[in-house]
Amino acid sequence: MKKRLLFVAAAAALAALMVTRGRASSHREAPLISQDPMADNTDLYAFRSPDRPDTVTIVANYIPLEPPASGPNFPAFDDTVLYEIHIDNDGDSKEDLTYQFRFHTETRDPDTFLYNTGPIASLTDPSWNRPQTYTVKLVRHGGGDGRAEVLGRDLPTPPDNIGPRSTPDYDALAAGAVTTLAGGVTVFAGQRDDPFFVDLGSIFDLAGLRPFNPLHAIPLPAEPGRDAVARYNTHTIAIQIPIAQIVRAGHPTIGVYASASRREVRILRPDGTTGGEGRFVEVSRLGEPLINEAVIPLGRKDFWNRSEPEDDAQFASFYTSPEVSRLENLLYGSALAKIDVVNRTDLAAILLTGVPGLNFTGPRQADLLRLNTSIAPSAAVGAGNRLGVLAGDLAGFPNGRRLEDDVVDIELRAFAQGYGAFLHTLLGLPDKSPNNLLGDGVDANDKPLLAHFPYLASPHQGYDVP
């Protein structure tokens, strides 16, 4: 007992130090933006599982840029948020199936605020003080009765990856949190390495691309790209579903988006009883990558986030007159072939209705990640061509999105009308040169992916990271 007390005291002292050091960070945040990372979709992936090709894997990530050494307040899903993955399977851009995820955090020892008071040897270890479980529900819209069917209740999540003392056998903990539900659906929710890779530092410095630095309007020496998401974690909801359960006959292509919703809490409670039971308002959604960042203007983001994909025609002008293309002309105009900045129906088509002959779902414009489930996986996990369809790999983005797909380079080229030879030949899309070589110089994730579900690499350990 005494030993344990000593341990707690030491942990508390350490925790105090860490907080002190971390203080400054909360003041670095942009004070005008209301930070809400726990309800912030970072990335969405949907692909046919290479190791289980009769299934589709959908990965919805939340909480951007989690530093691994983030104690004592380790990141977690928010118990007050409704996390959802929506699937449209008949091309009308309205969700037909919604998988809902709600979390619940338990406090095992109310006498301490610490995350753990000893090594976490298993998911039921009493020294893990803040375990989080979740419930999965399926709502069938339209044809179904609209009621939520509980697919799984009180499912385990792994702890965050803290260090060799707190989480000595992390991979086993994470593996223990992969749950198979009735009907062959497999789920996982918890911290993982963020599989996204991008040179944010350069891109947010006046749209710089390090390999093309000498060609920028403000030239710098060329250098390799730097992955700004390397060594950061995220929180992942992953679900693997038999294809037969989500497609409709004659419609092999599904449209997917993920969202986070918060309760509308009003001042006057309707019945004078406890609050918090207002309707859910969608505060974040994500279909195609980088739309919120690169297409939707700053002042419209709140509105876009709470709009339904089926109403996305109202944002179509931001696709057909894209800001990114204008910037590419402005900043790389001397080096690139002139890019059209109006009437870009190519972008509206690819991003809002799907590529004809590949994953077109119909004329209704909606920001959905479209996956043609009749196209077989082309490679093992992580081994697909990073340029996806641009390089003729039809199992990759924009046909769904695999973890290895380099969506930054693909979209940079698409916005610059450098679609590459394959799509030029197939669809007559422009293949302007050297626009078809653009890229941020970051081509892959910093950690290798796993060969099996949930595929994302284990989170970086706090102890390991400088």
Place this chain on the structure above:
Amino acid sequence: MAATYSSLTQALPVILIAAAAGAAAALAPHLVPHDRRAAAETTSVGSSGAGRASSATTADGLRRRIGELDARLRDHPADAAAAVPLADALLRLSRATTDSRPVGRAETILKGVLEAEPAQYDALRVLGAIYLSEHRFRDALDAARRARDLRPSDAWNYGVMGDALVELGDYDKAFDAFDTMAAMRPSATVYARVAYARELRGDLAGALDAMRIAGESTPAQDAEARAWYAAQLGELYLRTGRLDDAAREYRRSAFFYPEYPHAIVGLGKVKAARGDRDGALALFLDQLSRTPTLDLAARIGDLHRARGDAPAAERYYQLAEDLAGPAAAQTEANLALFLAERGRKLPVAVAIAEAVAAKRADIFTEDALAWAYYKAGRITEAAAASQRALRTGTRDERILAHAAQIAAAMQGRKAGRQEGSNSGQEGRKSE
């Protein structure tokens, strides 16, 4: 007594020139923390504790950024793309260093942009927040309404509008604005506002619910915000007499953010409520050395007085007055309330309360006015102001206690009049 309203400032961190009230007032008498009750309580979010920690890092970073943006702005004076981030950085520098002067510059810069381009949205949006931090609530309201008209889908503007309206005492409109914000974009910042609105309406259980959700919705990485919400929960528990729960939340707050002023002062209040005067005094004195505020000095004075040490009490009461700054510069009635409650300089107390009440009609200003009138023997005026202080249905103990005494004095006066005597003396009794 709870500083719940600072939740709103927490919610819109930029509107807060955080600082110990005293320190800010000393630097710039016109500037004390946005929230009257935060001022009366302790410090505001981003208190000097954080300011010290960040001044070596963040403040330097901000200064560098300000230098770069300044250079850009020299070449293109009306360049909104440089001016708005510059104003934003200046506002944050004020917050990090407790020096209010950068805010004045920020205002000038934004006005320059708006002169060249009256509908420059981002400039207008930040300007409202700057006015709030300067306690220019009507100007803040105007700016926020114009911004709202330009971009009705931006939930932020309803927050600025609601904050200004609350400060002005226009509660129905304020609550509408908060509800609109909640419908558009629920977030911790909205939940905190809802909690405060419910508290104003006397719904403490509802306030606790909303504040709990606000805390849960706050990211782990934002330790300061988490500490802030935990401290607010502590305040609400304290007000409902749940001392153990209050102590737990204050401890949680200090766990998230060591030496967090709200947490330390809260723990002191729990000790005082439990009768541990020495324990409370030790915590308050320690905190006073870091964040000198009117409220802390007044609490310390009270504790000395309760121990029978009148000279020490007087020293701290004098310090409290000094920390509040000159009477003419008050935009809050907390100095008036302090003077009235301790029976000091009653004509000054009345003058301050009247001057503030001419500009705003929130229930805390009305209460201070009522109490100043009462102590000055102006019972009829006290009763009218007291009625206005009760209009939201608040269950604030201080307001209710004042109202009860004033009502009793009115009764006594009526009875006295019938008996031909004067019971106005009642009002002279110190609390």
